[in-house]
Amino acid sequence: MDRIVVADDHPLFRAALTSAVEKASPGAQIVECASLAEAQAALSEGAVDLLLLDLKLSDVDGMKGLTLIRADHPAVPVAVVSASEEAPTIRRALSLGASGFIPKSAALPEMVEAIRAILEGETWAPEVEAAGEEEADLQARIASLTPSQLRILEGLKV
Numbered sequence: 001m002d003r004i005v006v007a008d009d010h011p012l013f014r015a016a017l018t019s020a021v022e023k024a025s026p027g028a029q030i031v032e033c034a035s036l037a038e039a040q041a042a043l044s045e046g047a048v049d050l051l052l053l054d055l056k057l058s059d060v061d062g063m064k065g066l067t068l069i070r071a072d073h074p075a076v077p078v079a080v081v082s083a084s085e086e087a088p089t090i091r092r093a094l095s096l097g098a099s100g101f102i103p104k105s106a107a108l109p110e111m112v113e114a115i116r117a118i119l120e121g122e123t124w125a126p127e128v129e130a131a132g133e134e135e136a137d138l139q140a141r142i143a144s145l146t147p148s149q150l151r152i153l154e155g156l157k158v
Contacts, residue, residue, distance in 0.1 A: 001027055003028065003029045003031070003047060004021050004050045004051075004115075005039055005051045006018055006021065009034045009054065009058045013054075019108065020108055020112050021115060023108070024111075025119060034057075034058065035057050036057050039051060039069070040072065043076060048076050049119060050079060050099075050115070050118055050119055051078045051079070052079050052115075053066060053081060055081075055082040055084065056082070064154050066078060067096060067151065067154040070097040070150060071148065071150050071151050072147070074097070079101070079102055079114065080101045081102045081103075082103065085103045085105065085126070089101075092139070094123065095139035095140075095142050096142060096150070097143070099123055100123060100124040101124070102114045
């Protein structure tokens with residue numbers, strides 16, 4: 001049985017994600033969290049097959065939450081869930097180690113497809129235009145950083 005953590009600070013959207021998880025993995029144990037701190041606690045309580053992580057939580061904003069999760073729990077697959085659907089945001093999430101990117105505008109069947117794919121070990125994201133050479137180089141450099149280096153990098157951002 002899959003154990004899936006859903007981290008979103010909006011109860012209505014958390015319920016929508018839970019519904020998608022129930023369809024993608026019937027019988028899964030679902031842990032709902034409203035903050036990054038709650039998600040980190042859930043991840044520390046036992047094996048997790050997937051974390052659905054909103055980029056904007058009450059206690060963290062942007063990619064910092066993803067960076068912290070990747071540093072502390074590098075083996076846990078993370079699907080970023082966000083209202084921000086710009087190509088650079090999607091590419092950055094994937095370059096920081098996300099296993100997928102699910103736009104909040106996605107229809108329920110698309111969310112279910114994404115969750116199933118990620119649980120099966122695939123990477124899932126909406127189609128985006130190709131990155132420029134400079135951006136691709138930056139993404140490759142970020143992807144090569146260790147968890148400790150990622151934490152330091154995130155701490156340097158203003």
